[in-house]
Amino acid sequence: MLIVMGYKAKKSDVDAVVKVVQAMGLRAEPIPGGERTAIGVLGNTGYVDDSLIRDLPGVQEVIHVSKPYKLVSRAFHPQASVVTVGGVRIGEGERPVVTAGPCAVESEEQIIKTALAVKKAGANLLRGGAFKPRTGPHTFQGLREEGLLLLSQAGKEAGLPVVTEVMSPDTVGLVAEHADLLQVGARNMQNFDLLRELGRSGKPVLLKRGMSATIEEFLAAAEYILAEGNPNVILCERGIRTFETATRNTFDLSVIPLIKELSHLPIMADPSHATGKRSLVPPMSKAALVAGAHGILVEVHPEPEKALSDGPQSLTFEGFDRLMEELKPLYAYLGF
Amino acid sequence: MLIVMGYKAKKSDVDAVVKVVQAMGLRAEPIPGGERTAIGVLGNTGYVDDSLIRDLPGVQEVIHVSKPYKLVSRAFHPQASVVTVGGVRIGEGERPVVTAGPCAVESEEQIIKTALAVKKAGANLLRGGAFKPRTGPHTFQGLREEGLLLLSQAGKEAGLPVVTEVMSPDTVGLVAEHADLLQVGARNMQNFDLLRELGRSGKPVLLKRGMSATIEEFLAAAEYILAEGNPNVILCERGIRTFETATRNTFDLSVIPLIKELSHLPIMADPSHATGKRSLVPPMSKAALVAGAHGILVEVHPEPEKALSDGPQSLTFEGFDRLMEELKPLYAYLGF
Amino acid sequence: MLIVMGYKAKKSDVDAVVKVVQAMGLRAEPIPGGERTAIGVLGNTGYVDDSLIRDLPGVQEVIHVSKPYKLVSRAFHPQASVVTVGGVRIGEGERPVVTAGPCAVESEEQIIKTALAVKKAGANLLRGGAFKPRTGPHTFQGLREEGLLLLSQAGKEAGLPVVTEVMSPDTVGLVAEHADLLQVGARNMQNFDLLRELGRSGKPVLLKRGMSATIEEFLAAAEYILAEGNPNVILCERGIRTFETATRNTFDLSVIPLIKELSHLPIMADPSHATGKRSLVPPMSKAALVAGAHGILVEVHPEPEKALSDGPQSLTFEGFDRLMEELKPLYAYLGF
Amino acid sequence: MLIVMGYKAKKSDVDAVVKVVQAMGLRAEPIPGGERTAIGVLGNTGYVDDSLIRDLPGVQEVIHVSKPYKLVSRAFHPQASVVTVGGVRIGEGERPVVTAGPCAVESEEQIIKTALAVKKAGANLLRGGAFKPRTGPHTFQGLREEGLLLLSQAGKEAGLPVVTEVMSPDTVGLVAEHADLLQVGARNMQNFDLLRELGRSGKPVLLKRGMSATIEEFLAAAEYILAEGNPNVILCERGIRTFETATRNTFDLSVIPLIKELSHLPIMADPSHATGKRSLVPPMSKAALVAGAHGILVEVHPEPEKALSDGPQSLTFEGFDRLMEELKPLYAYLGF
Structure with missing residues (x-):
């Protein structure tokens, strides 16, 4: 799952999202970008219920990834490595x-x-x-x-x-x-x-x-x-x-x-x-x-x-x- | 089958080979090259006995082709078309x-x-x-x-x-x-x-x-x-x-x-x-x-x-x- | 497209559907079955608007077929041939x-x-x-x-x-x-x-x-x-x-x-x-x-x-x- | 390589072959069969010169195996396992x-x-x-x-x-x-x-x-x-x-x-x-x-x-x- 933060989201918003994700027993990996931050959610073994997340301050979009990869994807990391x-x-x-x-x-x-x-x-x-x-x-x-x-x-x-x-x-x-x-x-x-x-x-x-x-x-x-x-x-x-x-x-x-x-x-x-x-x-x-x-x-x-x-x-x-x-x-x- | 004529072979040698091939019920197609002539043998449905051909004047080599193509091959036609x-x-x-x-x-x-x-x-x-x-x-x-x-x-x-x-x-x-x-x-x-x-x-x-x-x-x-x-x-x-x-x-x-x-x-x-x-x-x-x-x-x-x-x-x-x-x-x- | 008629549909209902399909410039092929009749629609080159059809008397269901076959399918002809x-x-x-x-x-x-x-x-x-x-x-x-x-x-x-x-x-x-x-x-x-x-x-x-x-x-x-x-x-x-x-x-x-x-x-x-x-x-x-x-x-x-x-x-x-x-x-x- | 012994070969013949193979720096694995013994040669990384082996007493045949397997093969082990x-x-x-x-x-x-x-x-x-x-x-x-x-x-x-x-x-x-x-x-x-x-x-x-x-x-x-x-x-x-x-x-x-x-x-x-x-x-x-x-x-x-x-x-x-x-x-x- 990928949590995309709005471009006006503050660092405290990101931190709050990370805490909620961790409380769900999952890992959260913030990926700062040029314009906005995305937060990768790792450790889930299936679909994750996003009801606790999508309404948090600063959250713009929650993307459920159906691909078996995420960290390697352009969607997650737009800049070429x-x-x-x-x-x-x-x-x-x-x-x-x-x-x-x-x-x-x-x-x-x-x-x-x-x-x-x-x-x-x-x-x-x-x-x-x-x-x-x-x-x-x-x-x-x-x-x-x-x-x-x-x-x-x-x-x-x-x-x-x-x-x-x-x-x-x-x-x-x-x-x-x-x-x-x-x-x-x-x-x-x-x-x-x-x-x-x-x-x-x-x-x-x-x-x-x-x-x-x-x-x-x-x-x-x-x-x-x-x-x-x-x-x-x-x-x-x-x-x-x-x-x-x-x-x-x-x-x-x-x-x-x-x-x-x-x-x-x-x-x-x-x-x-x-x-x-x-x-x-x-x-x-x-x-x-x-x-x-x-x-x-x-x-x-x-x-x-x-x-x-x-x-x-x-x-x-x-x-x-x-x-x-x-x-x-x-x-x-x-x-x- | 491909009959390769020596580079000193005369036109009359080529003609003689063509006649023998035709007498065997097959088609012979001479392919004049820069240095030497080759003669393609077509119409056979299997292996051709070359005993009548290989000792004719001017014949340098008889190549039995196992590939299902010949006219399209470089071996037969070295010059690009x-x-x-x-x-x-x-x-x-x-x-x-x-x-x-x-x-x-x-x-x-x-x-x-x-x-x-x-x-x-x-x-x-x-x-x-x-x-x-x-x-x-x-x-x-x-x-x-x-x-x-x-x-x-x-x-x-x-x-x-x-x-x-x-x-x-x-x-x-x-x-x-x-x-x-x-x-x-x-x-x-x-x-x-x-x-x-x-x-x-x-x-x-x-x-x-x-x-x-x-x-x-x-x-x-x-x-x-x-x-x-x-x-x-x-x-x-x-x-x-x-x-x-x-x-x-x-x-x-x-x-x-x-x-x-x-x-x-x-x-x-x-x-x-x-x-x-x-x-x-x-x-x-x-x-x-x-x-x-x-x-x-x-x-x-x-x-x-x-x-x-x-x-x-x-x-x-x-x-x-x-x-x-x-x-x-x-x-x-x-x-x- | 496949039009499935209800099991109470009358022959006149089927005929009426066929007429409407033909008026749309398409072919209609009724397939009488043991219990009910289906009507195959042929001749369309893409999606067919079914608004004129689905409310006709006797029509139970309109199935849009995405497969490139229909006449050979079990859905169309349930009985083995x-x-x-x-x-x-x-x-x-x-x-x-x-x-x-x-x-x-x-x-x-x-x-x-x-x-x-x-x-x-x-x-x-x-x-x-x-x-x-x-x-x-x-x-x-x-x-x-x-x-x-x-x-x-x-x-x-x-x-x-x-x-x-x-x-x-x-x-x-x-x-x-x-x-x-x-x-x-x-x-x-x-x-x-x-x-x-x-x-x-x-x-x-x-x-x-x-x-x-x-x-x-x-x-x-x-x-x-x-x-x-x-x-x-x-x-x-x-x-x-x-x-x-x-x-x-x-x-x-x-x-x-x-x-x-x-x-x-x-x-x-x-x-x-x-x-x-x-x-x-x-x-x-x-x-x-x-x-x-x-x-x-x-x-x-x-x-x-x-x-x-x-x-x-x-x-x-x-x-x-x-x-x-x-x-x-x-x-x-x-x-x- | 597979060394097939004749059906009259004695145990001492087999032992002698094994010794020669070992002297070549290779492993020999005798496989006793119902009628005759075969000796598998293992450890070679390419073709093995068999000149020292093929004339030994009791040796019937030396088979050079081109397949990348031998122990699993029927040729080596005719009886189903x-x-x-x-x-x-x-x-x-x-x-x-x-x-x-x-x-x-x-x-x-x-x-x-x-x-x-x-x-x-x-x-x-x-x-x-x-x-x-x-x-x-x-x-x-x-x-x-x-x-x-x-x-x-x-x-x-x-x-x-x-x-x-x-x-x-x-x-x-x-x-x-x-x-x-x-x-x-x-x-x-x-x-x-x-x-x-x-x-x-x-x-x-x-x-x-x-x-x-x-x-x-x-x-x-x-x-x-x-x-x-x-x-x-x-x-x-x-x-x-x-x-x-x-x-x-x-x-x-x-x-x-x-x-x-x-x-x-x-x-x-x-x-x-x-x-x-x-x-x-x-x-x-x-x-x-x-x-x-x-x-x-x-x-x-x-x-x-x-x-x-x-x-x-x-x-x-x-x-x-x-x-x-x-x-x-x-x-x-x-x-x-």
Whole structure:
């Protein structure tokens, strides 16, 4: 439930409303805006009787929210959010960022070489998987803690903040210690205990859309993180599962402008996982940025043909250099 | 089957191969290329024994094609095709075209007003439905022949070639008389008798992707038209049906660069039907062009709120003017 | 719009309502029921003002229908329909029928041998494709008219009514002459000109669900046939297209009881096309019948490994015999 | 990799092979069969060079497995598995079981009343959610530990083993203490840390198919549990996400016979979640059993209209009694 105060409402009016809400056993979170204050009501498990509230002084309107999210919504928070990751600002009005690196950290040499190469080409963040979710248990599952340390080291050597996936609540602390942006993979988008733990960590989170998640479910998953008090969430469209198998997933770019209407959170796009095909990464990177993405994730590997995972969708260093060159006039067109 | 001749092969070698193929009861279609000639073999219903062919003079290679298409493929026809519609050239290397107009022709005033408005704003073709495929029989089915004549008249007054849908083989002749580009709607992508009739008509065809058509089925549908001798086919991505209902369809933009790898045919995109939401049309129009589309289809209506169909996805005249203004710097970026 | 008359309404009351509706430029179709008469209003393209109607003598209720179908609905026609095909009754309360035969008619020997074999095993109808819709133009397209005559001959020799697909409006007459049940394939479910022509033919129609058709679209397609005056429509669930490729399609059996709630039309199921795998046909045939299907379509071929199409999903004669034996106790359980 | 020993191979031959495999840094797991022994090789992250193995005495064949699963496969374990839950045997050859109960445990009265009612009607297990995964954080999340204790108490009073969902690795111990069968929900099918923890627990696990999981991914998820040494896994088809919204999910019954070909694990079906509609539960329960399911899960609630979740798909006590009565002749038909 959202309580919208009139623009003439006084601070004492807001305080009075908060008290009534708390007396009902619910939480009240005032959101001061430029012109007027709104008060979010949290903690209810169903419809809330508003008869005690709607007639209080200063209350202009009580909006019963039927969506499973509220904190992430534009209605609740009209101003676009910018999330800062290791000093890099991501969101509306900021220069779109490029996150690059291998699918998985495989060795010290591989990740440091890649870090230096993508930094030189102009990347803003370094990505690399340490804990890898794999379909079956008998394949490479990542270097785990060792991979995390190598990634962190590589980021430092190259001067890039690092992004890596975290797969379970009990490793959030460890990953948060070494990474700047904690990624929730598509398979874990509705791993609610993980989301809650990330909410409590306060660290920036990159939340990938689930393979068959609707926009509503995607935003509701982000809501779990914000509801624990962590507003630093960046969404990421990475393709959905459909009948079409010519591409690895179906890159649902229309959700980028749509989510920017519905939510204040930044949104990035991952053309590597969405298409699964090296040759499609450059055109779809550009399309994503023109559709309004606040950044892209691109897989880069020194020798894609030898990669332990996702080789066919990884760019070589040369391919990544070329993409970054091609992005320059696009950034100029976009005004950055 | 595709017979690739060596680059030193003489015309008499090609003629000899053609004769052998014909003696096998099949059709042979020589495709002269810049460096060498290929000969397409058509009319077989399964695997063809190539023992009589592979040792003939000048034959370099015999490629057994497992795909259900051949004439539309890049392998068969490496050079990108440009299709000319009423004097407007559509395809690789040409300035991307904008096709604009209402979903349905509703009245003389409506279509002429729209034609003049979109022409003034810079559109290259006029679209408008006369024969309308509708889910149920009890809703407006289009003005049919009357609508076709009004569209044709509007196109002439505005100086724009016209595009309209044709729904059945027996109206191909009528529609071909009055329209410059004949559209096959998503529901009819595999209406094979219609495709064959359009193949025989020789007229430019705009083939929309079926709601649940794979890329292979899409190209195989185009193959039906080319197989009848009509090379003037333009493909059109208009969104596919998936679990996501926040947009009307899921705009599968990755297929644009993918199809350009697989086929020589031009491909356009329809952000209006793909998204179903007015506010998403401008960003997704730009994303489609950056992904490599050779043109876009945009629904424009004088009073969208009164439109007999597809109102929520139609731009107003003002909205279309704004979009065309915004496309100018994008065209500059794209080099046109 | 549906006008429900009170159970005491006189024939003159009904006539008066019909006149008023006609004066509004619409068609009125009285549907006499056991207890009361309803009057369907057709021909409107949007909402109809009912102020002239709701106060007429005998009118009990005016129902504004938002669904794109009406004639096929249970609300409009509460009694389940039974369709008779060559003397065989198909629908609620009747013994479920088994339609068997090859995907395509390939030769006189093949179809006659199959007809006799499936008749002997207990099949009720013979199926076989003469006009075949194929993804690409370069594969076997069916024996066409010759196949139709062979199928008809085989049906006569075996004493079985025959079912075959019709692909375009201009062959409806020809197919109707030789077949007892005219099948509309999944690809043509929204070929509206074909549906209208079949409506005018009056012949029994087997309408297959489109690959990505919703229930609403499926019923609305049937509505096109009924709206032309042909009530002899049998629906058929044959699997939908989803992300899962382990089966050819996803057999959506839940729609069988659901459609029986929404519509009075009989509904059959096609486990061969739905699963695409011989070993799954027997268990899914039984599951379909237990879910409430009024019949099944099963592909049977003398030598599946040599079939020109759909070999992997066809049963051998022995396999079909076994299935028919296994169906006996199931029919007993079902009370037939 | 799977090493198949000849039927004359001696125990010493098997031991020798195991030693060689271990010397390669891999695990070898001998699987004694009725006629011959196979040795599963685990721990490899890619292709294994078999040159040291294939010529050892007694080795008949070395099969390189490309599937992401092995322990769950029929090839590896030809005999169907039966899993025992609180004394109830579930699997091939056993009487199919009925698991019934509310979506969520809401109060002591609700769960005990339901337990006694479903026991009386003939249910074999009691289900009820204590930890509830919900799309958004602001709705009822289950009574958690309290709900678990109430469920356990109700099961004891009614004499029924209990099934409940476990959502995160750190609650596996707690849930395992009070429940007989631990359910992994669709959203967590690829929560690999949870699967591994369940593998270590040794407790029977009910693994629900993910909303957009292929059969291969489903079986590979089960493989995670078996790979940790827990063979007590029961699979459950509960509907997949497709474009069709007339039912809550699309009940993919064809996978039941298909999975029985591919895997030795028992498989159940959940018609309540699959259809989301009370009236469809009875027909689809029967269809699932006839398709070969080893059991069904049915939601039952004393007052569905007041249920805190999933009311529309829950049966009343009367509805459940009726279903159980109707299942009697079906069980007789199935030979139980």
